[in-house]
Amino acid sequence: MSPLWLSLKLAACVASLLLVIAMPIAYWLAYSTWRGKFLLEAVVALPLVLPPTVLGFYALLAMGPAGPLGKFWNAAFGHGLAFTFGGLLIASVFYSFPFAVQPLMGAFESVDGKLLNASAVLGASPWRTFRSVILPLSLPGIVTAVVLCFAHTLGEFGVVLMVGGSLPGVTRTASIAIYDQVQSLEYGQANRMALVLLLISFAVLSVVYAVNRHAGRRLWTPWAAK
Amino acid sequence: MDAVGREITAMLQVRVRKSRRGAGAHRQPFVLDVSLDFPPGITILFGPSGAGKSTLLDCIAGLLRPDTGSVRVGTEILFDSAAAVNIPVHQRRIGYVFQSLALFPHLTVEKNIGYGIAHLPAAEKQRRIDEILSAFRVAELRRRKPAEISGGEAQRVELARSLITDPRVLLLDEPMTGLDDDLKALIIEDLRAWRTARNIPILYVTHSKGEARALGDHCVNMHSGTAASDIPHLSAGSSSGF
Numbered sequence: 001m002s003p004l005w006l007s008l009k010l011a012a013c014v015a016s017l018l019l020v021i022a023m024p025i026a027y028w029l030a031y032s033t034w035r036g037k038f039l040l041e042a043v044v045a046l047p048l049v050l051p052p053t054v055l056g057f058y059a060l061l062a063m064g065p066a067g068p069l070g071k072f073w074n075a076a077f078g079h080g081l082a083f084t085f086g087g088l089l090i091a092s093v094f095y096s097f098p099f100a101v102q103p104l105m106g107a108f109e110s111v112d113g114k115l116l117n118a119s120a121v122l123g124a125s126p127w128r129t130f131r132s133v134i135l136p137l138s139l140p141g142i143v144t145a146v147v148l149c150f151a152h153t154l155g156e157f158g159v160v161l162m163v164g165g166s167l168p169g170v171t172r173t174a175s176i177a178i179y180d181q182v183q184s185l186e187y188g189q190a191n192r193m194a195l196v197l198l199l200i201s202f203a204v205l206s207v208v209y210a211v212n213r214h215a216g217r218r219l220w221t222p223w224a225a226k
Numbered sequence: 227m228d229a230v231g232r233e234i235t236a237m238l239q240v241r242v243r244k245s246r247r248g249a250g251a252h253r254q255p256f257v258l259d260v261s262l263d264f265p266p267g268i269t270i271l272f273g274p275s276g277a278g279k280s281t282l283l284d285c286i287a288g289l290l291r292p293d294t295g296s297v298r299v300g301t302e303i304l305f306d307s308a309a310a311v312n313i314p315v316h317q318r319r320i321g322y323v324f325q326s327l328a329l330f331p332h333l334t335v336e337k338n339i340g341y342g343i344a345h346l347p348a349a350e351k352q353r354r355i356d357e358i359l360s361a362f363r364v365a366e367l368r369r370r371k372p373a374e375i376s377g378g379e380a381q382r383v384e385l386a387r388s389l390i391t392d393p394r395v396l397l398l399d400e401p402m403t404g405l406d407d408d409l410k411a412l413i414i415e416d417l418r419a420w421r422t423a424r425n426i427p428i429l430y431v432t433h434s435k436g437e438a439r440a441l442g443d444h445c446v447n448m449h450s451g452t453a454a455s456d457i458p459h460l461s462a463g464s465s466s467g468f
Contacts, residue, residue, distance in 0.1 A: 114326065114328045115328055117315075117322075117324070118324065118330070121287055121316075122342035122391060137331070
């Protein structure tokens, strides 16, 4: 598999996995009244400020043959987790976590509480309120979350380097391939792949901003003050 | 006996105490402490803002949890702190029209009105929607979104959305704020007609003496979390009053 396809596959897997994982967490963060909530918010935001090497280092420790995740994986699937696509996927999910949780949480919080009360008073269970009111009104935030996770995973380098190594077809993503090509002075090849990544990233971000504009309000992006 | 029996079972009995931390201008802690019986018919809740009218409605609907006390409709207990009973909001079957409009912005008028009766078979649901759309003279708006209708129309849709669920108690928190007098008269007419068809307690919060006079069978004056009522007080379970 070419590095570019691998990158796209990884990004698509991360985005869809995170949508499922981040949804309940964002819901809980948006509506819980627990006082210690800020602690979990800080944990969720950690990958924004941590160097990818730190995250990658701990991921590697956890996934290694002696780490808890590595042991579990070995027992369940009969092979290790480090330097595999699965391992890369797990580390990438952690790395893009805030990019899924924060836009979703922002979108959930911006749904007028009075509509949630109205829904409950009209006999709707919390689950139905989530499906019929919160989810449709949060659609721009959901699109933002998916697209940002996709783009962010496409652009990751440090984590992939730490956890994935550079095994062709398995963990050698586009960003790693570019680095390798530059190291071996293949500037032409590096240039081509860099340009493709640039164009894809631009297209993806255009979608985020178009959706935000269409929604008539600014949703969360990592580059704008909330 | 039948008529008397029905009236007694439909009675809403509220004994609640709820303290809230200070909010608003004076930041004084506020305590709602009332013991009220609401018979079928329209009871006006009257009083200055901050008197606890909305807090009382929230406690009845289940949006707020009283510190102590009980809320019951007829023989059914909705809340009882002593017995640790607290029926969730969505299972209480209490209609509530909020002070500010709360139509779902992403749904059409028709879908908004049908929201509370989603469990009914499709044909029956459609029949009820059509019926109430024309009763409230909003049938021509059925395909529009809330942003595309006027404030007065939204008010009527909101009322229709609550009434269609056949609530056993109806709470109206200043449902006609900001409407002109003609529209008010129309809606009051709708409400009166509906009230005679269904014999349930209706609590109506208003600042307007005119609305109070036009609608109220009874009046409860609230002040600083306490209430004075002109309703003959019934002790729970007693039928001697009627």
